[in-house]
Amino acid sequence: MLPEFELCCSEFSSFGIELNEDNYRKLDVYAEFLVKYNENVNLTAITEPHEVLRKHFIDSVVLSKYVDISENSSLIDVGTGAGFPSVPLKIFRPDIKLTLLDSLNKRIDFLKQLCDKLEIETEFIHDRAENISKLPEYREKFDYSCARAVANMSLLSEFCIPFVKVGGFFIAMKGPSEDISLGKNAVELLGGIIENTVDYELFDESRRIVEVKKISHTPPKYPRNSSQIKKKSL
Structure with missing residues (x-):
C-alpha cells in the first residue's frame, strides 16, 4: 500500500x-486498513498512498519534532477521527499512554480494530468532549491533549484544555490562516496561556502547531x- 521502504x-x-x-510495517498495515x-x-x-504517507502519517509524527513530549506521558486525542495525529505518533512513541476520543461510534469501531x-494498547471513548471532560476520572488528568482540526482556536480550547492537568499542554495542529490571537481570551479563561507557535512547511503546504x-x-x-x-465562542 505505502510507497517502498527506502x-x-x-x-x-x-x-x-x-x-x-x-514502524514502516505498522504504517503500511494502517494505510491498507484505512x-x-x-x-x-x-x-x-486522502487515499492515494503517497498522500497518505505525507498528509496523514508524516503530518502526525512531525508533532514529535516540534513539541517536546515527555516520556511515559498521558495524551488524549480529542475528536481523533481516523486516529490522527496520535496513532502514528504512538507507533513511533510506544511509551505514550494514549486515549482516543470521538463522538462517532463508527470511528471508534475502526480505531479498535486498527x-x-x-x-x-489504547483507551477508547465514544462520547462528546464537553461531556467526558466533566467526569472526575478525565478532568485535568492528562499531561497533553491534542487536536488536528479546522475548528477555531476558541472552540478547540474549550473542548481540549479541561482535560489537561496544571503544568500540562494542549497542542493544536492548525493551518496557517487563522489569527491565533483571537483565541487568547478563551485560552486564558480556561486556565491556559499560549506559550509557543511553530510554523513549518509540510512539503508544499503550510502548517502551524500551537502549544498552550x-x-x-x-x-x-x-x-x-x-x-x-x-x-457563541468564548
Missing part, C-alpha cells in the same frame, strides 16, 4: 525523523454544553 525513509528523514522497518475501511465508512478523503491489528500551557485550573462551568458552545 522512499518512505527519505520522506521522513527530510524532517529529521528516522523510520525503521517495524483505505479498505474507507470504502464503506467515510474516514478520509489498534488490535497494530498491537497498540495549562497554568491554572479550568473553572467548573467550562466546558459549556454543546448548544452554548455552538451559539
Whole structure:
C-alpha cells in the first residue's frame, strides 16, 4: 500500500525523523486498513498512498519534532477521527499512554480494530468532549491533549484544555490562516496561556502547531454544553 521502504525513509528523514522497518510495517498495515475501511465508512478523503504517507502519517509524527513530549506521558486525542495525529505518533512513541476520543461510534469501531491489528494498547471513548471532560476520572488528568482540526482556536480550547492537568499542554495542529490571537481570551479563561507557535512547511503546504500551557485550573462551568458552545465562542 505505502510507497517502498527506502522512499518512505527519505520522506521522513527530510524532517529529521528516522523510520525503521517495524514502524514502516505498522504504517503500511494502517494505510491498507484505512483505505479498505474507507470504502464503506467515510474516514478520509486522502487515499492515494503517497498522500497518505505525507498528509496523514508524516503530518502526525512531525508533532514529535516540534513539541517536546515527555516520556511515559498521558495524551488524549480529542475528536481523533481516523486516529490522527496520535496513532502514528504512538507507533513511533510506544511509551505514550494514549486515549482516543470521538463522538462517532463508527470511528471508534475502526480505531479498535486498527489498534488490535497494530498491537497498540489504547483507551477508547465514544462520547462528546464537553461531556467526558466533566467526569472526575478525565478532568485535568492528562499531561497533553491534542487536536488536528479546522475548528477555531476558541472552540478547540474549550473542548481540549479541561482535560489537561496544571503544568500540562494542549497542542493544536492548525493551518496557517487563522489569527491565533483571537483565541487568547478563551485560552486564558480556561486556565491556559499560549506559550509557543511553530510554523513549518509540510512539503508544499503550510502548517502551524500551537502549544498552550495549562497554568491554572479550568473553572467548573467550562466546558459549556454543546448548544452554548455552538451559539457563541468564548
